[in-house]
Amino acid sequence: MVSKDKEALHLEGVISLIDVIHDELTGELSRTTGELIEERRHALAELGSEISDDTQIEYSQVLPSLKMQEEIQVNRQDVAGSLSRMKDRPYFGAVTITDDDAGREKLYIGLNSLKDPSTNDLIIYDWRTPVASTYYANHLGPVTYNVPDVGARTVDVNERIQLVIEDGRLLDVFDSELYIGDDALQHLLVDTAKDRMKAIVSTIQQDQNEIIRQTSAKDMLVLGPPGSGKTSIAMQRIAYLLYLHRHKMSADNMLFITPNEMFGDYIGEVLPELGEASINATTFFRLRYKLGRRNEYETLFKHIERMRHAGAEEQHDFTLKSSEAMLAALDRTIAQLAERELKFRTVRIKEEPFATTEELEYLFYDKFKSSPIDTRLKKIQVELTPRYHKALDKAIKERTKALKKVHTYIGTDDELERRAKQEMTKQFRTLKNYIAHLQFVNIERIYLDTLKRLDSGTRNRTMAALKNRALNYEDIAPLLYLNVMIKGLQKEPKIQHLIIDEVQDYSPVQLACISAVFPNARKTMLGDKHQLVHPFPVNTLDQLNAIELTKSYRSTVQITEFTKQLIDNDTTESLGVQGREVTSISFEAFKEQLKTLDSESAAIISRDAAHAEAINAALAMPDVTLLTHDQFIFTKGKLIMPNYMSKGFEFSYVFIIDYDGYDQEQDKFLLYTLASRATRSLTLVGKED
Structure with missing residues (x-):
């Protein structure tokens, strides 16, 4: 049986060691900073501020030395910062293993490794080290893990414990055979909805761990229900790959393609929390800049609103331009251009x-x-x-x-x-x-000719849009695909890994376009074929091999069961906490409840932008914020937003306004998406007066 007192003593010893190492490093930093400043001053005094022919050779000898010392100094500063963060929570778990070579050993697992300088022994293991995989196994006994360039190793896992540490104090410790799911550990999931996404290193499950550590050269597709940790897995996977390939890959070689502009800000703290630099995030819509500024393009959110009221011709044009047939026609066009029909402008x-x-x-x-x-x-x-x-x-x-x-x-x-x-x-x-x-x-003429072979009506309507220099969202992918494949320009070869979230929303043409723009990138794609906000989704996931997650950890059991009923889902297993039942109330009752609600994570979900404005006017509350289409920064608080803007986020409290106004059959996947944004409380609200 694990002893909390012994673990508390061990924690005190580790924190004391961190203090000693930090103090020594701080003193070293102070001394070497002074020396570096003095050496720079001396170089300027001796060689002068202007480089002449006489001093050029001397400068070439001095500068590399200064540069190396500066890099060492920056590294020391990074380590000092890491040690400061480690004091609050040096580790989150421990695993006792028996190895044929090393015997019995207890390994403490944290966000970063820590060595005892007096013995050079690791006293904390970075969660990304190969042996740390044993901590994420969901059973005791023999566990096999892979060591890069060495192969599989098998050890006996004798004990696994979780430690709840905050501000350097041990709050609780659990001896757990099943890593998460029993009642004693559910408090780890109590408050998952934050103003920003957080790292899930301490709660990684075995199936998630296998995805994070996947090193296959092939693209990976991960499907899972809301709350299965797909996006968090992706962020942990980035951190793992940066650790594994730290000598040949950096954050600059990775890119996250997010579902909307706010999402990049929402996930912005995860990698720094893991001790890695943030990677760049973009949206598919931003790729339109590669086409120049000749035309204006419809935004994603305006596109969704337009398509919800689209007539038969608009529906047809969108479906055609997003289809496998469109991609095949583009490829045929490109293949024949070597012999004929490449269009030029004078x-x-x-x-x-x-x-x-x-x-x-x-x-x-x-x-x-x-x-x-x-x-x-x-x-x-x-x-x-x-x-x-x-x-x-x-x-x-x-x-x-x-x-x-x-x-x-x-x-x-x-x-x-x-x-x-x-x-x-x-x-x-x-x-x-x-x-x-x-x-x-003339890429536009080539595009029109391709459309003509498929449907002359679609071609004529697109030509009219081109004359007005105002194109639809679905025109971006085929135009950019032609542009990249024909000209060979606008590629980004330095990107080695792509994360694509909400991949179920991407058409075959969009995915091919992404592959063309980022030709050297492996892809980790994340999705859920049931989370749909577009009225005419183009499903591409059935043709791809996927790793499927079935457990949901985020929402209460009651909310997860409600979402499952919406789409007749019997495969998702809820491992959330018990909570209140999903309730239905009038808009007036909702207004009164909102006045007294004390939460910085509440979403008030409307049908569209106009409806959101109407709700905002009806509420007229100073602590409620209306999110508009041009929102780039994710903000906490009580937020009103169109339903399609809520996708990808999670909130402690969710209120779906005019819930009965939705068609329960036609809108079931939309409602499933909206309801699954809630982690602790879901309320179905009547129509506003």
């Missing part, structure tokens, strides 16, 4: 032709025909560049001549030449960018 300077369509076609199909498509275009680019410089030089000379003919004094000859150069370079900038981005290739 390049002009003002109104004068700079390179005609006929000339560009000759260069592409005759002069450079032996090269691949993207190489041919680059050769045309090379061909046009000297011509651009010649035209620019001519324009500068003509402008200089014109300025010199001005009768009043406006500058010296040198000044006039500089002015002419600035004016003409600015004027020719559009042409320069046109050549650099291969804009003489």
Whole structure:
């Protein structure tokens, strides 16, 4: 039986050791910082602030030494920061194992490793170390774990304990054979809804652990119900991969494609909490910038609202542009362009032709025909560049001549030449960018021709939109796919790993577009085929092999059971805490309840943006915040939002307004998505007065 007193004494000893190491490191930092400042001062005094030919060699010898010392100093500062964080919670669990080689040993598991400097022994093991996998097994006895470049090792797990530590104090300790699920451990799940997503390292389950540590070179698809920890698993997986490949991969080589702009902010604290740098996050909509600013594109949220009221033609166009048939047609178009039908635009300077369509076609199909498509275009680019410089030089000379003919004094000859150069370079900038981005290739015409082969009506409606320079959300993926695949530009080869959340919302064309933009990236894709807010979802998940999670930890048993009934789901297993029943109340009763609600995690969910504004006006409460389409920062408090904006987030309290106004059959997946946002309380509210 585990002894709380013994564990408390051990914790005191560890914290004391952390204090000693931290104090020594702080003193070392203070001393070396002074030395580094003095060395910089000495270098400037000896060599001067300007680099001359005489001092260049001396600088080349001194600078690498200074740079190395600065890097060591930054590393010391990082370690000192890590030690400061470790004092509050040095570890969260321990596992006692018996190894044939090392015998019986107790390993404490935390966010970071810690060595005893006097013995060089590890006294805390980073949760990402191979042996820490034994802690996440859901049974005692023989457990096998993998060591990279070594292979499988088997040990006996004799004991596993969980420790609840806050502010350096041991609050509780549990001896657990089943890692989570028994009543004694449910308090770990009591308050999961925060203002930001948090790390789940201390509550990783065995099935989650296997996903996090997956090292296969193949893309991975993880499906699971709300509260199964999919997004948290992804963040832990990023931290694990950064640890595993720390010498060849950094946070800059990873990217999270989030379902909306707020979500990037929502997950922003997880990796720093794990001691890793945050990775960049983006949305699919942001990829439209790779198409330039020639056209405006409909946002995702406006797209959803439009499609909810779309007529037959709009529904048809969206479904076609998002389909497997569309992707196949795009690939056929690209394949045939090597032989025929690549569309070019005449390049002009003002109104004068700079390179005609006929000339560009000759260069592409005759002069450079032996090269691949993207190489041919680059050769045309090379061909046009000297011509651009010649035209620019001519324009500068003509402008200089014109300025010199001005009768009043406006500058010296040198000044006039500089002015002419600035004016003409600015004027020719559009042409320069046109050549650099291969804009003489008419991607829009190629897109229209592809649509024509599928449906002339869709093609005609899209052509009208192009004339107005206002395209729909579903046009982004096919246009960008053509742009990247034909021109070979706008790729991001440095990204080695992608996390794609809510993957069930992506069409085959969007997924192919993402693969084209990030050609070197393996993908971890996360989704739930039942969480749908789009009125016309395009399901691509059935064609992919998936790892399926079935346990839900987030919401109370009552909320999870309610969501399961909405879609006749009998596979999800609820491991949440017991809570209050889902209730239905009037809008007036809701207003009174909201006045006294003391929570920084409450979502008031409306049908759409207009409905959200109406609710906000009806409530007129100063502590309630209306979230709009242009919201980039996730905020805590009592929030009103359109239903599609709530996807991906979790809240302690959720109120679905005008619940009876939804069609229980047609909107069942939408309601399932909304209801599963709640972790502790779900209230179904009547229509506002």
